[in-house]
Amino acid sequence: MKREKKNIDDILKRHLPSASREDVESARGRVLDRLRQSLAGIETAPDAVKRLRLIDEEVRTAIRMLEGKVTLHHVWTVVNELADEPREIHDISLSIGRLGRKGLISIQALFPEIPAPQGQERLGRDGLAEEKP
Amino acid sequence: MKRIAEPNIGGQSLSPEFERLYEENHQLVYSAAYRVLGSTEDAEDVTQHVFTKLILQHFSPGKPKNLKAYLYRTAIHTALCVVRWRGRMEFLDTDIEALPDSASMIQDHHISGSLVDAIASLKPEIAQMVILRYVEGLTDVEIARFVGRSRVGVAMTLSRARKRLKRWIDLPEGAN
Numbered sequence: 001m002k003r004e005k006k007n008i009d010d011i012l013k014r015h016l017p018s019a020s021r022e023d024v025e026s027a028r029g030r031v032l033d034r035l036r037q038s039l040a041g042i043e044t045a046p047d048a049v050k051r052l053r054l055i056d057e058e059v060r061t062a063i064r065m066l067e068g069k070v071t072l073h074h075v076w077t078v079v080n081e082l083a084d085e086p087r088e089i090h091d092i093s094l095s096i097g098r099l100g101r102k103g104l105i106s107i108q109a110l111f112p113e114i115p116a117p118q119g120q121e122r123l124g125r126d127g128l129a130e131e132k133p
Numbered sequence: 134m135k136r137i138a139e140p141n142i143g144g145q146s147l148s149p150e151f152e153r154l155y156e157e158n159h160q161l162v163y164s165a166a167y168r169v170l171g172s173t174e175d176a177e178d179v180t181q182h183v184f185t186k187l188i189l190q191h192f193s194p195g196k197p198k199n200l201k202a203y204l205y206r207t208a209i210h211t212a213l214c215v216v217r218w219r220g221r222m223e224f225l226d227t228d229i230e231a232l233p234d235s236a237s238m239i240q241d242h243h244i245s246g247s248l249v250d251a252i253a254s255l256k257p258e259i260a261q262m263v264i265l266r267y268v269e270g271l272t273d274v275e276i277a278r279f280v281g282r283s284r285v286g287v288a289m290t291l292s293r294a295r296k297r298l299k300r301w302i303d304l305p306e307g308a309n
Contacts, residue, residue, distance in 0.1 A: 008295050008298060008299050009267065009295075011248065012248065012263070012267035012268075012298070013267055013268075015248050016168050016169070016248065016249070016264075016267070016268050017167065017168060017171040018164070018167070018168060018268075019163065019164050019167040019168075019173070019176065023167070023173050024159075024160050024163055024164065027159075027163050027173060027176065027177050027180065028156075028159050028160070028163070030177060031159065031163070031177050031180045031181050031184070032152070032155060032159075034177075034181050035147065035155070035181060035184055035185065035188075036146060036147055038181075038185065039147060039185060039188055039189075040146055040147065042188060042189065043147070043148050043151065043188060050189045050190070051189075053189050054186065054189040054190055057182065057185045057186065057189065061178070061182045061211070064178060065214065065215050065218045065219070066218060067219075078214065078218055081214050081217075082182075082210075082211060082214060084190070
């Protein structure tokens with residue numbers, strides 16, 4: 001039993017990667033820049049606006065996780081794994097519409113059966129807008 | 134994960150309180166995500182998601198309750214969610230005939246992949262305890278304080294998790 005415990009302990013310690021100090025430091029600035037870009041001014045917004053932005057964030061994260069290979073049902077399922085409270089499929093479809101109108105996703109590329117709004121042609125075939133340098 | 138751009142709609146910045154909180158906790162969140170995902174890009178995406186969620190849902194300047202535990206739990210949960218969904222999508226995309234048999238896999242790669250999959254299969258709060266214990270090196274008492282459980286409860290949970298992980302990665306008796 002003790003030997004078995006030691007073996008699994010060793011494997012757990014040895015096989016999970018750790019970030020270098022340089023990685024942590026360079027990621028710190030990049031992520032902060034992205035947060036500043038995407039969340040500026042949101043702290044003073046009404047709660048209702050924050051809730052919609054939270055759902056949009058969950059949907060965007062779900063689409064990133066799925067790497068563009070999405071269905072509405074997949075996105076809904078992932079969002080409900082990420083969210084602290086249940087989301088209705090209606091919340092998800094509305095959020096996808098908002099993200100499409102903002103030009104943050106290409107509805108046409110992600111969901112070809114839905115007609116695309118104007119101005120989506122500049123997005124990639126995987127449906128995700130490229131981050132600005 | 135591929136990043137999605139978002140325009141700066143407000144032209145304002147984040148509050149000094151939030152930026153200070155970010156500076157104090159970024160490493161905790163990023164390192165936890167990296168431990169599970171092993172990719173700088175994915176760990177950055179998880180970090181961005183965790184702090185975005187914090188500012189939109191839970192951030193209250195001056196009185197965050199057990200903030201470190203919340204951030205750590207959310208980072209681990211999100212990272213494990215990535216692992217689970219990547220696995221599902223890869224399985225759907227894989228030509229079953231092209232799968233290598235276990236004998237042809239490199240041992241270390243096999244164990245690392247299986248280990249992360251195994252941790253991802255645990256309930257999020259149990260996965261968090263496993264990572265706190267074996268990756269961060271916390272004692273049972275420290276974990277109990279961190280997650281708000283009793284020391285005995287943590288010890289029993291970790292014992293059960295260890296058995297399950299061993300079964301999952303099919304570790305032969307006496308292997309090191």
